[in-house]
Amino acid sequence: MESTDTLQRRGLMFILSSPSGAGKTTVSRMLLRADPEIRLSVSVTTRPQRPGEVDGTDYIFADQPSFDQMVEGDHFLEWAHVFGHSYGTPKAQVKAGLREGHDFLFDIDWQGTQQLYQKLETDVVRVFLLPPSIDELRRRLTGRGTDSADVITARMERARAEISHWDGYDYVVVNDDIDECFAKVQEILHAERMKRARQTGLIGFVRGLMKD
Amino acid sequence: MESTDTLQRRGLMFILSSPSGAGKTTVSRMLLRADPEIRLSVSVTTRPQRPGEVDGTDYIFADQPSFDQMVEGDHFLEWAHVFGHSYGTPKAQVKAGLREGHDFLFDIDWQGTQQLYQKLETDVVRVFLLPPSIDELRRRLTGRGTDSADVITARMERARAEISHWDGYDYVVVNDDIDECFAKVQEILHAERMKRARQTGLIGFVRGLMKD
Numbered sequence: 001m002e003s004t005d006t007l008q009r010r011g012l013m014f015i016l017s018s019p020s021g022a023g024k025t026t027v028s029r030m031l032l033r034a035d036p037e038i039r040l041s042v043s044v045t046t047r048p049q050r051p052g053e054v055d056g057t058d059y060i061f062a063d064q065p066s067f068d069q070m071v072e073g074d075h076f077l078e079w080a081h082v083f084g085h086s087y088g089t090p091k092a093q094v095k096a097g098l099r100e101g102h103d104f105l106f107d108i109d110w111q112g113t114q115q116l117y118q119k120l121e122t123d124v125v126r127v128f129l130l131p132p133s134i135d136e137l138r139r140r141l142t143g144r145g146t147d148s149a150d151v152i153t154a155r156m157e158r159a160r161a162e163i164s165h166w167d168g169y170d171y172v173v174v175n176d177d178i179d180e181c182f183a184k185v186q187e188i189l190h191a192e193r194m195k196r197a198r199q200t201g202l203i204g205f206v207r208g209l210m211k212d
Numbered sequence: 213m214e215s216t217d218t219l220q221r222r223g224l225m226f227i228l229s230s231p232s233g234a235g236k237t238t239v240s241r242m243l244l245r246a247d248p249e250i251r252l253s254v255s256v257t258t259r260p261q262r263p264g265e266v267d268g269t270d271y272i273f274a275d276q277p278s279f280d281q282m283v284e285g286d287h288f289l290e291w292a293h294v295f296g297h298s299y300g301t302p303k304a305q306v307k308a309g310l311r312e313g314h315d316f317l318f319d320i321d322w323q324g325t326q327q328l329y330q331k332l333e334t335d336v337v338r339v340f341l342l343p344p345s346i347d348e349l350r351r352r353l354t355g356r357g358t359d360s361a362d363v364i365t366a367r368m369e370r371a372r373a374e375i376s377h378w379d380g381y382d383y384v385v386v387n388d389d390i391d392e393c394f395a396k397v398q399e400i401l402h403a404e405r406m407k408r409a410r411q412t413g414l415i416g417f418v419r420g421l422m423k424d
Binding site: 007173208 | 349375
């Protein structure tokens with residue numbers, strides 16, 4: 001007998017955003033390790049490959065003309081130009097994965113979030129992590145105390161600019177404690193998988209219940 | 213320092229529906245026992261008080277003219293006439309509770325669900341439980357084998373009529389195993405509490421983060 005766990009479902013695009021220092025990268029890693037159904041979408045980038053990085057796994061490396069051609073051809077779900085390099089999420093990979101019931105994790109900022117939401121609204125789940133306090137955020141951004149006051153001020157400014165977009169998200173979690181925060185993010189992911197509209201296998205399942 | 217758990221939030225109306233025999237009553241009891249933040253809304257009814265029932269706790273008992281007056285005055289969020297008696301959910305109690313951050317559990321059918329949704333759409337979370345198979349449903353509805361075939365057939369018909377409304381719900385959970393089903397329902401409730409739009413305390417919290 002089929003259970004909900006084996007019923008076919010459509011995947012979802014799980015977006016985690018936060019200011020730098022609020023735990024986004026840590027929570028993303030924990031989620032990818034704990035949950036075999038979710039994977040990181042592999043971005044295309046024009047930045048040079050670094051030692052240890054695998055083409056096709058960490059990034060898909062491309063030169064600028066190829067990247068621009070993909071933009072022209074509308075092959076990206078979202079793309080951005082950051083610190084002199086271009087980054088984009090290829091559409092084909094994600095669309096095929098969603099149909100097959102895979103979830104994708106996006107560790108992106110509010111601008112990427114808006115682009116994804118405009119393209120695939122019903123598949124997108126937007127989660128924003130907040131630091132527990134401004135003092136704690138400053139402590140996390142100060143790091144090992146080797147940075148100048150100017151550098152820290154600039155980081156705080158960027159963090160505040162990101163925080164100001166908290167209201168463009170479906171869920172908000174304050175990251176007081178990394179384990180609690182992770183547990184909450186998992187509950188959101190699990191609940192979203194139970195949304196009727198994502199459970200494409202339910203139509204056939206209910207048809208079975210209605211027969212005698 | 214405030215955490216998300218202490219941030220003010222708006223309550224929600226958590227609707228559990230299922231055909232008889234799919235575990236709605238058991239899951240409701242487990243939820244009320246496990247979670248101090250959710251309570252059962254107390255219905256007004258015209259049916260006679262039974263021994264052991266407490267007026268104001270189990271039901272608010274009323275005569276038919278008083279009930280009809282409440283309907284006239286639009287004092288109910290939803291009401292229905294079932295087997296010769298009237299039942300209704302008083303509006304004032306729920307609306308005040310939601311503002312104070314309490315959640316309400318509704319163990320109601322698809323008709324009550326539609327009425328609630330029309331009145332307070334954004335506060336409503338609709339969860340439907342399905343039996344794992346038609347054979348299992350029949351087994352649960354057959355009970356101790358003391359009922360006639362006609363009675364069982366009639367119960368199966370009512371169950372099927374209820375099941376046919378599964379697509380008017382936000383979440384669907386197949387109840388294979390009561391503990392797993394309960395865990396899933398809890399995840400849905402917890403995730404819904406983290407919805408940005410319900411966390412009314414976030415505006416002040418973020419304002420605090422933006423100050424220096």
